[in-house]
Amino acid sequence: MATDTVTDVFEEHRPVLMGVAYRMLGRVADAEDVVQESWLRWAAADRSQVREPRGYLVRVTTRLAIDRLRHVQSRRESYVGQWLPEPLVTDFGPTVPDTAEQAVLADSVSIAVLVVLESLSPLERAVFVLREAFGFPFSEIALTLDRGEPAVRQLAARARKHVDEGRPRYAVDPDERRDLTERFLAAATSGDLDGLMSLLAPGVRLVGDSGGKAKAPLRVIETADKVGRFLKGAARKGVPADAELEARFLEVNGASSVFFRVDGKPHSLFQLDVVDGRIAYVYIIRNPDKLVGLAP
Secondary structure, three states, X not given: OOHHHXXXXXXXXXXHHHHHHHHHHOOHHHHHHXXXXXXXXXXXXXXXXXXXXXXXXXXXXXXXXXHHHHHHHHHHOOOOOOOOOXXXXXXXXXXXXXXXXXXXXXXXXXXXXXXXXXXXXXXXXXXHHHHHXXXXXXXXXXXXXXXXXXXXHHHHHHHHHHHHHHOOOOOOXXXXXXXXXXXXXXXXXXXXXXHHHHHEEEEEEEEEEOOOOOOOOOOOEEOHHHHHHHHHHHOOOOOOOOOOEEEEEEEEOOEEEEEEEEOOEEEEEEEEEEEOOEEEEEEEEOOHHHHHHHOO
């Protein structure tokens, strides 16, 4: 296989490999490291023995991601405050033309689902990602994990049960989420507490991620009254009066989000989860290490 063909084959499958690695690890840099290591192994492999490159590359990437996940899980145990995944700008566009497939990919990469996946074992997470996000057959997942197919089916059932219990499935219309996000942004930045309260579900939860490197709540804030008052007080807190505050809408992890910059520097990312027309979750990411990829 010529060098350019070797590279072309890998690049053809890179989006899938990155998708698997990111869903496994929840961090872009870790996923990129895993994909790079997969490339090195692909380049050095005896490719004459590889009948199906996509399956081979997914197996290599998944196994590397499992090893990396076991390492980073111990690191996350000492994380300051709440942990949220590193935001990933998502625009499937023409690469995923089927609307139903886009919905599956968006759901599997959502902040809510990735948070729940943190509670799974590395093997359960791998099975969930390969089966639910990418539709791999159980026989191929079994080969990837070097497990029997019955064991893989059991892992899949446990993983799905954990995800369903941790994050009930509900359909959110993208236009409805965008409209609520715009109204939320207007009410929060203007200090309109009544306007905020009208958008929040009674049991709304606010989760902030700063990693101890910026100001954000270290614990989850619950109930509409507490979340509304926190947001009203935090709207411009810590932002100098003469600073330029810029808000920009981005599709992040499959959903409309608001990315704030102060004097051109990343400040925070807000994303909402909506249930029955009300805001059920507010996610705030302020860890500067997780925002750098959104800066351009």
